[in-house]
Amino acid sequence: MIASRTPVSLHSLLVAGGHRKRCVGGGRKRGCTQRSHLTQALESFWRDATRPAPPPAAVARSEANASWQPPPLENPAFEEYYKEQRIVRAEEWDEFINVLRKPLPATFRINASSQFLKDICSKLENDFKRFLESEVSDEYGEDAIKPLPWYPGNLAWHLNFSRKQLRKNQALESFHEFLKHESEVGNITRQEAVSMVPPLFLNIQPDHHILDMCAAPGSKTFQLLEMIHQSKELGLPPRALVIANDVNAQRCDLLIHNAKRMCTANLIVTNHEAQHFPDCFLANDLSEICKNDCKPQRLEFDRVLCDVPCSGDGTIRKGHDMWRKWNSGMGNGLHLLQVDISMRGLALLKVGGRMVYSTCSMNPVENEAVIAELLRRSGNSVELLDVSNKLPELVRRPGLSTWKVQDKGSWFQTHEDVPHNRKNVILPSMFPSSKSTQEGLSACNNIEINTDSGGSFSRNFSIEKTSEVYCDTGGVSNSNSTKYSGSTSNSIGSNFPLHHCMRIVPHDQDSGAFFIAVLRKLSPLNESQMTEVAKTEQLLSTDRAVKLKKEPQTEKVPHEKVHHHKISFEVLDDKSLEEQQNLSMDNDSSKDSKLTEVRLGSDGVENGEAESGDRMKKLQSKNSKWKGVDPVLFFKDVTVIKNIVSFFGINESFPLEGHLVTRSADTDNTRRIYYISKSVQETLRLNVESEEQLKIVSLGIKMFETHRSKDGCLCAYRLSYESLPLLLPYISKRMLSASPKDFQRLLHYRTINFAHFIDARFGEEAASLMPGCCVVVLREGHQNLDVDSIAMDPTTIAIVCWRGKATMNVMVSPPDRKELLERITHRFGLEAFRADEDEDVQLQD
Secondary structure (H helix, E strand, O other), X not given: OOOOOOOOOHHHHHHHHHHHHHHOOOOHHXXXXXXXXXXXXXXXHHHHXXXXXXXXXHHHHHHHHHOOOOOOOXXXXXXXXXXXXXOOOHHHHHHHHXXXXXXXXXXXXXXXXXXXXXXXXXXXXXXXXXXXXHHOHHHHOOXXXXXXXXXXXXXXXXXXXXXXXXXXXXXXXXXXXXXHHHHHOOOEXXXXXXXXXXXXXXXXXXXXXXXXXXOOOOHHHHHHHHHHHHOXXXXXXXXXXXXXXXXXXXXXXXXXXXXXXXXXXXXXXXXXXXXXXXXXXXXXXXXXXXXXXXXXXXXXXXXEEEEOOOOOHHHOOOOOOHHHHOOOHHHHHHHHXXXXXXXXXXXXXXXXXXXXXXXXXXXXXXXXXXXXXXXXXXXXXXXXXXXXXXXXXXXXXXXXOOOOEEEOOEEEOOHHXXXXXHOOOOXXXXXXXXXXXXXXXXXXXXXXXXXXXXXXXXXXXXXXXXXXXXXXXXXXXXOOOXXXXXXXXXXXXXXXXXXXXXXXXXXXXXXXXXXXXXXXXXXXXXXXXXHHHHHHHHHHHHHHHHHHHHOHHHOOOHHHHOOOHHHHHHOOOOOOHHHHHOOOOOOHHHHOOOOEOOOOOHHHOOXXXXXXXXXXXXXHHHOOOOOOOEOOEEOOOHHHHHHHHHHHOEXXXXXXXXXXXXXXXXXXXXXXXXXXXXXHHHHHHHHHHOOOOOOEEEEOEEEEEEOOOOOOOOOOEEEOHHHHHHHHHHEOOOEEEEOHHHHHHHHHHOEEEHHHOOOHHHHHHHHHOOOEEEEEEEOOOOOOOOHHHHHHOOOOOEEEEEEOOOXXXXXXXXXXXXXXXXXXXXXXOOOXXXXXXXXXXXHHO
């Protein structure tokens, strides 16, 4: 007799087997594999079916044991490590550790450059704040929602409940939906409070070139874009440039998706190892450079954000699994990667420029030790700034001057104390007393290195190869571990002013933990410093290749093996990371999940420029330096551009020629045309001059797109809604103005017959317009459409529509339509639509 507890019937297995047999076709090898799987499944089925059912008591015990238990929020090694480092005073340790065990409060930031900034602030302060105070004050306190006091302009908000509580509490459902929707359209960013701090210390100016070295998933990049767009001149794109880089291709996709909400023409997304970020060139007059046969100026950055990969224990309130995984080897294994990335950032920084180094780790080996090593390597070329007078309401603590290093449960005060066979893992730069990265490493030659998998291999491990370090998982100490007997207070301290660094600890302002240091470049790094960095990077690459050849199964990349703080710390949507990575992006590269590259052909330069024809032909023949990607070319079809300009009446003061790019190698059948700012244009052109050193995966904003209409439109392209705010002040044709009620009906029904508009005059104007794309502007009051007033009013609301044979069709995405509906309904006191499907059919004709 077959026991009732079997999970599947024999009939279903036989049916599945028959299906598999029919599907195998001519693939014998594959078919044999599938039949083998079926045979195993049948054997398992009969084995389980003939086994006697367990007694009820055993089933009950099994169910009780199978019940899930939350992970314990404790780790003796973690507590021992940070007690020894004394990152907080002994009398506040209990408060510190208790806060770490509490859920992290949710926080979000309002987009300072949003068109609807005032509406969102008003809704928060007048609607949701009062609602939450009345509905959940008993559960979460009177200040259930309040602005973060240290963030400028009351644009960042703190909630007294976690994201999980926000999702689960029915009383908070409407507020949760509000946050999700506004985040989707780019009006707010759901981001942890301490993650908002580093960009604030960069002191961004309107014309700055900014590099975000480890940018994904993009919260800080979005914050940088807010800053440059907030300071732009009316009616013009910003002059600034943001290059956002990440090493991981999938995370670049997530970065692009998040940054796309800003609708900016000033962003370039690149895919490089941050420590090997390439040189490229920049010049304002390429033709003059080519004419004089001189080398273009090297591209340097006014600001660099160096938010490096780290062990991420500052996010322990949000990622409770960190309690189980944490060990001191995680920070040791990332230390030199963090140094290499930061040194590369300093090398790319202009003299007088500012770099912010940050981690979401509390570990001094990843924080103060890295900053000390940067100052040590750069000599007098770099200074650590004292910014204690900035953001006075942000509670922060000075950086440590003394700390110790732990390895396999043992504590060390200096590098000389480290055993000989561990000197390649525990480096001199990890200690506060170190004077040089090269001290004490000569004994590391011909030593045996233990890998994480338990294997070992011998090789000549030279001094400069210490960048290749391993995450040692043996950092969990126990009662039998040997410990250094001295206290931290008696440890040798650093001579650098590390108290100018900032450490944010969770119990000061009910937040996560973070570390921030602000550096300024005073003079170019000297030749020996640059040679040392380059030599280290070259040997690191060679060393990695040798190890891959000898021990491919043991290769460990530190920032992939350990917890990467940017994955767990800034993924802000309720969906999982994988779901966010798979979100569709409205560009060519998203459809096939490939990265898109920039390749400029011979049409990428002006006719009068003395370009090397042979080199350009070589570039064209190989299609792209970066294999497996689509090209991005300057769009130079003058006939098409003139047709677009004439059709929409685009003012000649808006620069199109030289600012349009396409991602299709077939320029005769270009589907989408993207617009780029002048700063991006200059970088692209000179990226060709440097033989495509930059591996660019995304840039620009979609401005024009082909249509398939057969209505007799005279222009082959239509406008894109996402670029409309940029182009709107310069359009003089194909524009209509609609009353609030007709505008509301358009957004709600999407397609309306000309005869069904409330304002008969608007319907007549729409009917008299030639078929094709047009712009409908929201008319406030009874005034006629004034193109000049639109150019001077950044609050103008407009949408892209299609004038068909007998209908007006809205060409705006559902989230954007929903947002606009809510705005005008609230602003003009209109009644919200509650129409049935019959009315929809009548209106759509």
